[in-house]
Amino acid sequence: MKNSVMPLIDDTYIASFLKTLLETPSPTGYTDAVTRVCCAELERLGVSYEITRRGAIRARLQGGRRQPARALIAHVDTLGAQVKFLKENGRMELVPIGHWSSRFAEGARCTVFTAGHGAFRGTILPLKASGHTFNEEVDTQPVAWSQVELRPDIVAENAADLAVTGFNVGDFVAIDPQPEFLDNGFVVSRHLDDKAGVAAMFGAIKALVEGEVQLAVDTYFLISVTEEVGHGASSVLTHDIASMVTIDNGTTAPGQNSREFGVTIAMADQTGPFDYHLTQKLLRLCREEEIEHQRDIFRYYRSDSAAAIESGADVRTALVTFGIDASHGYERIHMHALHSVARLIHAYAASRVEIRRDAEPLTDSLKGFTGLPMDPANEESWDGRDDAPERPSEGGQN
Structure with missing residues (x-):
């Protein structure tokens, strides 16, 4: 049966917070600023949180009981690059942060963050970038990170000029997102994976807080900062958490069942099937709440769920996604999917x-x-009211 009270999901808020996240560079390893953005918003919403040494966030909404706690997680780190080598032509060789093709780096505007010398703008270009010089060779050079270079927007004729300016091996490179929020609901930008998921999660938190929803058990909202390099949820779980739902992107492409509308619930990815019982519950909630949804399986995909299991956590995991076209490239989503994901997060919590x-x-x-x-x-079922000891009067803090 559909619930009589529909949660008030504020799409304008989700879009606004997504824009703020996109405007905050956060390639994996360079995420302090975006951690501060998320913590400031949690404070504004009146939600308590903890931060790990590296900047992962563990926010909590207190429930009637401490265990078995549940969690939802999204990641705020993005793809990017690092300087591999200062080249004698005054440009820089790069290596990627995360797994993405250099095909999508070609032509990208970017910012290089140096250690103590400021930030500099630049462009990532193919080694053979001028048709007037290389003619048809611009179309035949291979696609590889060794075939691109970063051209900084400074006067630099050699490696020494780069070094004097302050560039060095290991400098972080943030790729411009170039977001567009269209009137028809589409959002086109880099790094929607997974800043759109974080924004949807905050939309659900806002609705839960403002609706003063009474939760059965403690519910954690986790934000990881190393998902794109495979670590993700490995360091942010507590022992009280029995189930964790990951919020991330679903790939809309030939051979996939994901869509840019509604919720896509993953049944499995390259690491194997997700927890049967948790996944079935999410599907049931979609039916009960009349949330448009579909199922999919991802063959070349892993998420925070995998990081949690591989770190040794005995936790049920599931994956809820918003459909994204051209993942890890020039990405596109629709606000309908973010609204739907936020509704499902709210229903699960x-x-x-x-x-x-x-x-x-x-x-x-x-x-x-x-x-x-x-x-x-x-x-056997338990409705969260009558089968476990009550929370201690002091609040049962972890």
Whole structure:
């Protein structure tokens, strides 16, 4: 049955916060500024949070009970590059941050952040960038990071000029997002993966806070800062968290079932299937809340869910995505998907806890252990009100 009260998801807020995130450069490894942006917004919303040494964020909305806590996670780090070598032609060789093709770097405007000498603008160009000089060779040179170079917008004729200015091996390069928010709801920009997911998550947080929703259990909203290099959620979980829903992009492309509208729920990615019970719950919530949705499987894709499992966390994981065209390139999404994702986040956070046994990491009995459809007698549910000790009067802080 559909809930009688529809959450008030503020699309204008989501778009505005997304714009703020996109305007804050944050290639993996250079994310302090965007961490500050997210923390400032959490403070404005009145949500408590903790920060790890490297800048991952763990925000919490207190529920009626501490365990089994649930979490939602999105990542705010993006693709980018680093300076590999100062070249004798006054330009710089690059290596990518994250996995993305140099095909999408060609022609990109960017900013190089030096250590103590300021930030400098530049352009990433193919080695053979002029048709007037190289004729048809501009169309036949290979696609590879070794085939592009960064041209800084300064007077530099050799490597020594670059060094004197302050450039060095390891300097971070942030790629301009060039966002466009169109009147028809489309958003075109680099780095929508996963700043759009973060914005949708904040939209849900805002609705939960302003709606004064009473949560069954503590619910954590996690923001990771190293997802694009594979670490992600490995250092931000607590032992109380029994289930974690990752919010990230779904690839709309030939052979994929993802769309730029509604929610796309991933059934599996290259690391294997997601948790059966958590995924089925999300699908059920979509049906109950009448949230447009579809399913997909991603063959060349991993997320914060994989990082959590590989780090040894015994946590149920699922993946909720917004459809994105040309992922890791010139990306495009639609606000309909972000609105839908925010609604599902809200519904999940506000839902009852159904697997009582998840309150304990280990038990010595099969009592309460989950069952599959062919054995429904093994299924047990808990509505979050009557089957666990009450939260201590002091608030049960972690």
